[in-house]
Amino acid sequence: MTIRESIFPSHPCRRHPLYVGMLLALILPAAAVHSATADPAVDSDQKKEVAQLGSIVVSAPDYVPKETNGAAKSNVPLIETPQSVTVITRDQIDLLDWQNLSQVVRYTSGVIGENYGPDPRYDWLTLRGFYPPEYIDGLQAPIGSVSNVGVDLYGFQNVEVLKGPSSTLYGLSPPGGIVNLTSRRPEAQFSGELQAQYGSYANTQLAADFTGPLDADGRFLGRITALWFDKGTQAHGVDTDRYYIAPALTWVISPETNLTWLSYFQHDDVYGDGGGFLPIYGVDAPNPLGRVPTSTNLGEPDYNHFDRDQYGVGYDFNHKFNDDWRFEQNLKYFSSDVKIKQIYGAGLASNADGSLNYGLVNRYNFPFNENVKSFNVDSRVEGKIVSGSVKQDLLVGLDYRRYTDDSEFGFAVAPPLDLFHPVYGNIGTPPAQLFPYVNEVQKQTGLYVQDQIKIDRLVVTLGGREDNVNTASSGTSSTNNKFTYHAGLNYLFDGGIAPYVSYATSFQPTPGADYDKNLFKPSEGNQVEAGIKYQPSLGPGKSLLFTAAAYDLTQKNVLTADPAHLFFSVQTGEVEVKGIELEAVARFNETWSFNAAYTYTDSEVTKATDASLGKELVQVPKQMLSALVDYTQQEGSLAGLGGSLGMRYVGKSYGDSFNQFPAPSVVLWDATVHYNLDKWVMQLNVANLFDKEYLSRCSSTSQCFYGLRRAANFTITRKF
Template sequence: MFRSLLSLIFAAALFVSVPNSGYAQSACPSHGDPEVTLSGIISDPSGALLRDAQVTLTCGNLAVSATTDATGAYTVQLPAGTYSLAVVSKGFTTKQQTFQVLPNRANQQDLVLNVAQENSTVEVRAGAQGYAVSENSEATRTDTSIRDIPQAVYVIPEQVLQDQQVIRLADAVRNVSGVTIAEDAGGRQERVTLRGFVTDTTFQDGFRNASNANATFPDFANVERVDILKGPSSTVFGRLDPGGVVNLVTKQPLSEHYYSATMQGGSYQLLRPTIDASGPLTANKSLLYRFIASGQDSQSFRDFNFTRRLFLSPTLTWTPSPSTSLRLYTEFLGGSNLNDRGLIAIGTRPANLPVSRYLADPNLVYPYRQGKAGLSFDQALGRGWTFRSYERSSTGWDNYNARVANALSKDMQMVTLNDLRSDQYFQAHYWINEVTGTVKTGPIQHTLLAGAELDYEIYDTNTTRQASGTPAETLNIYYPNYAALPPRDLMESTINQTRDGYGGGYLQDQITLTPKLKVTGGLRYDLAKLKTVGYFASPSSSSRDTAWSPRVGLVYDPVQAFSFYATYNKSFQPESGTQANGTPFVPEYGRLLETGFKFDTLSHRVTGTAAVYQIDLTNVITADPNNPGFSIQLGQQRSRGMEFNALTHLTHQWDLISGYALTNATIHKDNTYLVDSQLQSVPRHTGNLWTRYTQSQGRLSGASIGAGVSGVSNMQGQLITQAAPNTFYLVPGWGRVDAGISYEPPKEAGWRYRFALNANNLLDRRYFSGASGRFAVYPGSPRDIIASFQLIR
């Protein structure tokens, strides 16, 4: 029934998507044609002139660019013809329009840029085929050139996501070294390892996207790009694990009509239709919309497992005046799958079982429903200053319903199943207010940011388990008899409620001392109030924590092609619970020391970042040796490493993404775990390579072929304890090969199509992507094929 509904949705989209063949594309001028002058002035809604705005005119393979001077003026020389004109300036929306350059005369085009939404579009260089990105707003909350950010920042742009047919975060992050998926929490949430530390908190459009705001992994139907910031970054993000930030940037409404219908299908009965429609709702384009809908129905390489989900995301942007912009964002996601925690480990390796073996009750389904809504308000204050206020709320429910393995018999034949059912309800409300602008003190320029954030999270659970003394349910791992599992008898109930409130204020100054020397400084103060209400046997607790989070970074550009940087950052993460004397736990603190260089050489042919770093995590909870059953905060963990990521344009049609990271993440001090042992789910070596060639001429113009390899070394599947230092296991290292081809005819008005075919794990290697203990070892998929057909206008 569900598959029939998805097919009907896609068929309806195709019915309204009949191509119009009556269009003839006009020819573009060539470089040898006579040139004329085009000039103009770029300003903001208050009339202030915009310096350093990037003006680009393109027609076919011809592209001409210029940058505005201190008076907001630009001038270019180019042949007469009809061009696509794009203007990009920090803090303002990208202006795009068709413009005709007339022959035998001086042409002029002045433009006023509207204030940008907080989720502004990054700049993609002309001729880079969508792989090169030069600006990012994640690390500083201001649109800043990546080379001027004193920290490692990486962007996985939409073109890469499309070329690789990414539908899960795990498939996206393999393009950045040192970032892996530690586990997916039984199909409920992807937990990311960054620089040696695991986090279950990602961000979406700069808003927290943790377990208190999600019941499942995010859908990629409306994801435009993935931003990754390495290392502690609490100055602008508040409470945070020390590894870094993964931020999903969603697609915004467009000022021109856009329609797309895509059908993906492939291995394990995958069926995934997606509809994307956008454009103006009013003649003056003050009201824009975007509607994205996607569904998925698929089986799995894992026995009995499946994925069924429906995703809807309507979005509106209203610009009542050039200086004011409002955006309403909504999304709904519902579906179901099995709670699947993979295989188990026996001895020092994952058990020698088929990767398809399911070690739980296949009759218990994990359903979920969640919705999100938010409103963003952006107001230009004049003279380059902008006020932004944006709020996003999430609500949802899921039913953790599973019998999963949690013990192994002495003969290593039978697993004991932990049987529980938990109704989980959540709400999350996030409100951020910021003012940004630029000022000058003599020859020194300051880009200032001042902000305040308020968060409130609600998480309620009603959990039932087997009554004490009930015989344990077991399953033979080699010859499982699922039908023999006894009926469930869940009697004992536990109710827990959490009510957590957070508030923070922050200041930041990006100082341009000279054109070659830039300093970024910031400071944040946070207050966290955590409250847990327990019922029956569960205890109640509350705590109040405060934290200061400073950052200082330096960037030096000795030559145009290189910038050297150094940074000091801190992070904090509140902890709930108390010590033996009743004193509440204080936050964990992360501290980053990092230095490196960024390069952009040979006319943008090679760009990238190389870095070395050390991250120290303190106040880690560990056993209290003087009070058995209680904990103290004396633990310390440390991660040291180096990493390299680069994008190389081998030719105009040939791109190469490459990366390598060396990570040494260890227990530095602890009463429970072995000092100097490796942290869990952290490979010492990770590497990635992806290359793509696109034919731009001849009969195969628009055809593309890509291939790559990604892999990791072995990693600890569990932390090694001091009590049993010889009891550990390793998740084997692996490497997998992926490939893809696509064909999209050259762009023209009217409808066009795109066909793509991708093969993941092309060589069909057996591997394990991560682990979270002996009873949760996650196998990677064998070879799988995914094909797609897309109609676009």
């Protein structure tokens, strides 16, 4: 087992009622803010549309996205973007009660979440075969040994999944793509909500969000978003606590200039969780003593503890020189401090004769601490150039990131535990000393240019970027200079049809060195993609977006085992991923909503020196299919009452690189009942409606993880 594998479980926390009082103290003053007489934040077309809807119960007017900011670092219509992009709006998140990134992508093509079952600490995603790094407001989050930070979804307005290479605008990243979260921001008109939730596994949650002007002139706009929860999980003896608060302030310096200060602070405690790590016998292979319950916890409820403090503080600044040129700058300082004490399962123990003891599990004790800090600043100038029938949107930017990762670990053998009748309390002797794991400082500077050229109905997008990355890690240092680029072509037909084709490249530094102490080169990716987007104008209250994409991507300079030197690697590996993705989202007159997605993925290790050659990539199902329909009654005494039903099919996938441990396909159902009454919203959301027991993955005979059993949450929200 690698050190990275041993920090991949799931955990929960204890309760702090003091946080509830602090939350309310912050919220109540904001609730008293008066409404402004004007609302510059509301689009005029949206006002007309709402007026024409008349007496319709409006619950999700922005359910269907129209624009993306992440794909171009400026607002661009989705049908003019030569890249497959999924935008999950706050309306979708609220209606379907998605609480983390792993859940958000349930009805999205090309990406799969919940790779390790229910995990209250992190969001495990696989995007086109790779782990996508997480970005917050266009800046890379403080990711360390895990490619995401587990920040609470309640603090964000939307989620953008950028599929395929995105290095031209964002620098170092894998070829599968990235995920960007956009923070809730202050608005010029007062609004807010108070929310309470209770559900399965003693889920208790309070949340609030208020925004509006802070002065009579509307020069200062404020927003406060806060959340507290105390939850369990399906594993016995696990408790998780979280409090999250995100103050934001906008200063409208002039009609052409504004500055928005953004921040978030989150604390997590997860107590008692062994993280899964179940033996395969009794989970996905026969065990003569029976099936291992999904509630099995091989950790120590009174010893195991995951403690995390993370925050981000910074600003977004923009200045409009004139109608054609503007300057924008995003700056943020991130910090994430994680401390883990964990005893977890290490496979079945052996009897004296060497045979397996099917009722006894070995265990390890693995403390792990990690401190990640990151300073990010991205400055860019955007301009419009018109020359006859040719229109250009030119973007020139420079970004800088300084990243540090300090981590340490310990290791010891813990006493074994009865698999079916565990008796806790015997933790053995914890490691007396922790040893350095990663000590890394990385500086990245990137200069990028993108030009979107419109000639009548033809849209040509060209972009290039030069990166300089300096990395100092555990006594070694390296410098990598890399040029990446993308090119795309869209054609806008009448009726909202837009076919496109694109080519893009990516790169990602590879830490470490080979046997001869030669530092590894960055891995390189390239992708060709073709597709079609359809977003017609259907009239007030009706929205539809359909996308179809086919792609072929390759990653080179992949590490593979050194056949001549045990425990070393050489950089001669290569992987290829080909796929087809279909996706649709629609909303009609606030009555019917639809989400649907289909994914076909063919992944293969095309070059390797070990048994992974020719195998599929880890946690990449060949096929996935999902569909959801929601209905809201608009007339009569039951106006505002509605519900949804969703189906998710996840095909067979492998939990290890040698494809020895398949997870069988599974069909899951989700359901929602919701009722809008004036300013009150009540809803009951049920995931895995029929309580299907299923395997999320097995990475080895000692590392198996169950998927999430049925989980029901009742939420009541008061709108203001």
